[in-house]
Amino acid sequence: MGLSPKDSLQLKEVLQTAVVKCSERCLYQSAKWAAELLDALPEPDLDTMSEAPGSHVHPVFAPNPDPAEADREAQEVGRYLLAKSYFDCKEFERCAAVFLPEPLLASLLATNPNETTNPKGKGKAKAIAAFSSGYTLPEISQKSMFLALYAKVIAGEKHKDEDTEMVMGPQDSGSVINKQLVVVSRFLSKWFAQRKANDGDYPASQGFLEYLYGMVLAKEKNDNLALDYLMQSVRLFPWNWGAWLEITNLVSRVEQASSTGPSSLRLLLNEIARHLPQNIMSFIFHINAAVNLYQQGPGLASSLNGLLGIFPTSSFLLTCKALLYYHSKDLFAAEQEFNKVLALHPQRLDSLDHYSNILYVLNRRPKLAFLAHLCSNIDKFRPESCVVIGNYYSLLSLHEKAVQYFRRALTLDRSCLSAWTLMGHEYVELKNTHAAIESYRRAVDVNQRDYRAWYGLGQTYEVLEMHAYALWYYKKAAGLRPWDSKMWQAVGSCLQKMGRDRDGIKALKRALLADSYYDTAAAAV
Structure with missing residues (x-):
């Protein structure tokens, strides 16, 4: 699969635009993903382009097509820069308060203008009703609103981690919730309700608030509604990889008998694919989702090789190929693919926990030792590094030490699936069946x-x-x-x-x- 110089230039421009737009909204992982894909795209042959030098305006510098949004963004540029600087410094509450101060949110959630608390029981229903009608939301741009609400979600996650007990401790039930989700969910529910026209359509949107609402709904286990908003998001702005990942997390399997009913069909990969925009991002999504569902076959391999023809050095696509071999039980080929990724991107830690699993099964002790030292030197406090080191100690039969590193990985990221599963394996080796069962159950809760x-x-x-x-x-x-x-x-x-x-x-x-x-x-x- 190849692209013409014109198509290659257009793809380069949209990826550059995606990096800028995601970075503006502090979606750093999505920006990094788009930038890595952009770096893997060969430079187009500009000599074949017909446009005169300097005559082309890059989409990044094009004004917002919505005049009202463009005016709001121009008026808010000072406050936006202040809020983004707070976010970059990890002061999430201050970031949110620039555009959505706490008294404003409290008044929107209160049962009356003088009440700033959210009571329990019957009062809670009244609070929701008061929020649904009687108060108007502030007139700010979508970009600023997204940044403020996203900061609220991240602040809630931070407080959730602070309130959580020690991993696998006596009080660690895994039941601590992000208390800001309900605030953001109600705010966005009202925002979308206000924008809904008489015929049921929404006015033009940028797609990021749909992504945020879908992500919040998914955390609240409202999968069907979350999927609706996430699919709206990728139709409006298909270059936000975070939205595609959220959809991937909602996919239960590739296909299923129709006797299960329409509600479950909505969470099947083949059914979802029919409703997605037909572009290169949906193509990448389908391959990534299929790999995550442990699929194999010549069709999937051919599609992946076609994408590698466009992005020959993409670390993400090469990792997908390695995992495809891994799921096909061809561990030697999977090891070679990960070797290639490591040679091209020696400082990249993403997915190296999977590589360490392969080296562990193949009993490649010297390679696993090298990988553990490499990860420790780059960043010893990344969850992937802790999992790699834990696997190394497990291979040495130092199971208590391995558990210690898997716990450290989970302290850094409670959703680290590899760490939960591998810690369960270690507890089995230590004959601690109760802890093993709890570790496996927590892994199933994650995925x-x-x-x-x-x-x-x-x-x-x-x-x-x-x-x-x-x-x-x-x-x-x-x-x-x-x-x-x-x-x-x-x-x-x-x-x-x-x-x-x-x-x-x-x-x-x-x-x-x-x-x-x-x-x-x-x-x-």
């Missing part, structure tokens, strides 16, 4: 598609000779990896221990069939 956590739960309950529980978890793992012989062998073994020999034989036959499938899939990649 219900993690078959390794479901399989770990099955193993742990099998050790406890609770075969009915073990069978249920093994079946969950097998449902996520239907062509993995290891999953079906566990199901078959558990069935035989329960005296269900005929069903056990069927499961073991399925395991034999699965082995041949992965041999074919690995060859296709």
Whole structure:
């Protein structure tokens, strides 16, 4: 797959615009992702372009097409720069207060103008009703509103981490919530309601507030409504990778029988893809989502190679290719792909926890030691670095030390899936089944598609000779990896221990069939 010089220049410009727009709103991870993809795009041949030098105006410098928004942004430029400087200095509450001071938000949430608290019980319903009608939202630009509300969400996450007990401590129930989500959710609900026209359509929007509302709704477990707003966001501005990742997190599987009903179909990859904009971003999203759902096959490999033809040195796409080999059980090819990524981007720590898993399984002790030292020298307080070091200690059978580093990774990021799962493995080695079960359960809470956590739960309950529980978890793992012989062998073994020999034989036959499938899939990649 290749692009003409004109298409390559247009793609370069939209990626540059994406970096600037995401950076303006402090979406740093999305800006980094777009910048890395931009860096992997070969320079277009400008000699073939017909435009005279200096005659082209870059989209970044084009004025806002909405005159009202352009006027608001011009009037707010001083306050916007102040708010962004506060955000960059991690003073999130001060950032939000520049445009949305606390008294204003309190008055919007109160039952009457003189009440600034949000009471419980019946008063709470009155507060919601008062917020829905009777007060108008401030007239500020969408960019400033996004920055203020996003700062509120980040401040809530910061306070949530501060209120959370020590990882796996006696009081760590995982039930602490972000208290700012309800404020941001109600604010955006009213904002969208006010902008809704009589025919049900919204006036022109930039797509970022839809992304923020979808992200908040997803955190509140309102998946269907979250998906609606996230899909609106990627239609309005398809270059925000964070919105695509939120959609990926909502996808449950690739496809499913129609008998499950329309509500569940909305969370299936093939169904969602029909409603997405047809551009290169939806193409990248589909590949990334398929890899996250442990898919293999020549079609997926061909699509990924086509994208690598456009972005030959993209660390993200090369990592996707490595994970594709990994899920196809071709660990040697996966190791080679990660070696290539490490050679091209030696300071990049993203996804190196997956690389360390591969080195651990292949028993590459010197390479894993080198990787652990590399990560420690670059940034020892990144969750990925802690997971890599934990894997190294696990390979040395220093399981207590490994648990210590996995705990450190979770202290830095409670949503680090690898750390939860791997810590469960270490607790199994230490014969601490209670802690292992809790670790695996927390991993499933982070991502219900993690078959390794479901399989770990099955193993742990099998050790406890609770075969009915073990069978249920093994079946969950097998449902996520239907062509993995290891999953079906566990199901078959558990069935035989329960005296269900005929069903056990069927499961073991399925395991034999699965082995041949992965041999074919690995060859296709």
